[in-house]
Amino acid sequence: MEQIPDKTEIIVIGAGLMGCSIAYQLSREKKEVLVFEKRNIASGASGRNGGQVIQLEGRDKNPETIKKRLEVVKENNKILKHLEKELNFQLEYQRIGSLDIALNEEEWKDIKETVKIQKQAGDEEIELLSKKEVLKMCPTLTEKVFGARYRKSDGTINPFFLTHGFAFNAMKNRARIFTHSPVKRIVNEHGMVKGVELETGKMIRSEVVINATNAWSHFLCPEIDILPLRQVAVVTEPVADLPVYPMEAFIDGDAIFTTTQTKSGNLVAGGFKTQARKRNLHYDESVEPIEIAGSSAIFKRVFKGLKDICIIRSWSGTMAVTGDCLACIGKYPETENLYIAAGFSNGMAYGPVVGKLIAELVVYGKTSIPVDIFSPHRFYKKQIDWPEFYNYTVLAEFFARV
Numbered sequence: 001m002e003q004i005p006d007k008t009e010i011i012v013i014g015a016g017l018m019g020c021s022i023a024y025q026l027s028r029e030k031k032e033v034l035v036f037e038k039r040n041i042a043s044g045a046s047g048r049n050g051g052q053v054i055q056l057e058g059r060d061k062n063p064e065t066i067k068k069r070l071e072v073v074k075e076n077n078k079i080l081k082h083l084e085k086e087l088n089f090q091l092e093y094q095r096i097g098s099l100d101i102a103l104n105e106e107e108w109k110d111i112k113e114t115v116k117i118q119k120q121a122g123d124e125e126i127e128l129l130s131k132k133e134v135l136k137m138c139p140t141l142t143e144k145v146f147g148a149r150y151r152k153s154d155g156t157i158n159p160f161f162l163t164h165g166f167a168f169n170a171m172k173n174r175a176r177i178f179t180h181s182p183v184k185r186i187v188n189e190h191g192m193v194k195g196v197e198l199e200t201g202k203m204i205r206s207e208v209v210i211n212a213t214n215a216w217s218h219f220l221c222p223e224i225d226i227l228p229l230r231q232v233a234v235v236t237e238p239v240a241d242l243p244v245y246p247m248e249a250f251i252d253g254d255a256i257f258t259t260t261q262t263k264s265g266n267l268v269a270g271g272f273k274t275q276a277r278k279r280n281l282h283y284d285e286s287v288e289p290i291e292i293a294g295s296s297a298i299f300k301r302v303f304k305g306l307k308d309i310c311i312i313r314s315w316s317g318t319m320a321v322t323g324d325c326l327a328c329i330g331k332y333p334e335t336e337n338l339y340i341a342a343g344f345s346n347g348m349a350y351g352p353v354v355g356k357l358i359a360e361l362v363v364y365g366k367t368s369i370p371v372d373i374f375s376p377h378r379f380y381k382k383q384i385d386w387p388e389f390y391n392y393t394v395l396a397e398f399f400a401r402v
């Protein structure tokens with residue numbers, strides 16, 4: 001096993017999509033980068049997600065955040081366009097558009113209002129599709145659909161390949177990734193980061209430390225209350241020639257998704273009946289029978305002719321949310337040379353650009369696009385009164401209230 005050095009220029013904690021993307025961008029700047037990962041590359045949420053690249057995920061109705069989110073996610077999409085070539089790595093990226101479908105009158109009203117606000121906020125791409133239009137585009141959808149929101153430059157990607165593509169290229173550029181190497185604490189002295197201590201007790205001194213542990217970030221940086229959020233997914237046998245779009249929807253109040261993670265045509269769905277739990281139980285990666293039944297039922301509720309489809313696998317993973325559903329990206333307050341990139345619940349629309357933004361901050365002290373809405377200062381030392389038992393649906397109600 002490779003010896004862990006005693007010191008380096010930069011330490012990245014976490015080898016999910018964010019950590020690997022950051023390590024890649026910093027390695028291109030010829031920085032000496034060590035990544036410490038407590039399990040394996042893409043063993044967290046990045047290896048357990050649907051692979052949807054949905055730029056304005058959710059139904060954002062705040063004109064300011066719409067504008068500022070779009071600047072960042074559009075840059076992400078720009079990077080994605082050429083990334084397979086740049087990394088020389090198959091990513092199975094398919095820019096096929098995405099839908100947010102309404103399965104009842106109330107949802108349809110909400111989607112129409114969201115599209116109107118997003119258009120007014122300068123979003124030129126967002127489109128509203130009538131029932132007839134959406135069924136023409138996706139004839140296998142249930143006849144119960146009322147209409148949809150459509151964005152043509154969204155798509156799908158293989159999340160394992162994306163994370164490993166960054167990791168592989170970072171290592172090619174001499175970054176070193178140490179797996180099964182949990183970080184116990186970030187060491188700082190007099191407001192200046194000094195390095196990390198591993199669970200083994202080994203200290204590694206470093207000029208810069210970046211916390212990219214998402215759902216686990218508050219264990220290392222407890223002043224920012226980032227909430228772990230467990231989500232469940234199931235995958236089907238391959239389905240030939242089905243026009244599939246990454247889709248968002250609500251079924252009986254639960255936010256659900258359907259998509260394909262791979263080019264082979266296996267469908268992925270999740271979110272229906274994911275059980276509400278206490279915070280510490282959101283790290284449990286087992287799946288309850290009721291959750292498998294729930295996510296499997298999505299195929300029957302959303303599509304025609306898929307009620308007998310075989311489910312071949314299920315899993316759960318832990319993503320993260322912040323007090324306003326936007327990630328924390330940037331300098332950590334009150335500690336020089338400590339950075340954080342965490343709080344992601346739709347990381348595929350951010351991973352590549354977050355690597356670039358953090359590298360710009362570390363190397364040049366500023367970013368090429370504004371990231372003030374993602375500032376870690378928003379939640380620094382602020383306690384959030386999260387619900388005791390929660391899942392995605394409970395949190396949606398919580399955010400609607402605050």
Ligand SMILES: Cc1cc2nc3c(=O)[nH]c(=O)nc-3n(C[C@H](O)[C@H](O)[C@H](O)COP(=O)(O)OP(=O)(O)OC[C@H]3O[C@@H](n4cnc5c(N)ncnc54)[C@H](O)[C@@H]3O)c2cc1C
Pocket residue numbers: 013014015016017018019036037038039040041042043044045046047048049050051052053054181182183184212213214215216220230231232233257259270316317318319320341342343344345346347348349
């Ligand atoms: C079921 C499911 C479906 C999803 N579907 C989608 C989707 O379709 N589209 C989308 O955009 N997003 C989706 N997401 C969310 C997406 O997966 C995340 O936003 C994204 O993967 C976050 O990446 P990350 O690198 O920040 O976190 P992670 O991939 O979780 O990486 C964090 C890493 O840090 C490591 N770590 C933690 N603590 C330590 C420590 N002390 N020392 C060392 N290492 C440590 C962990 O082991 C982990 O590997 C989904 C998530 C789930 C669970």
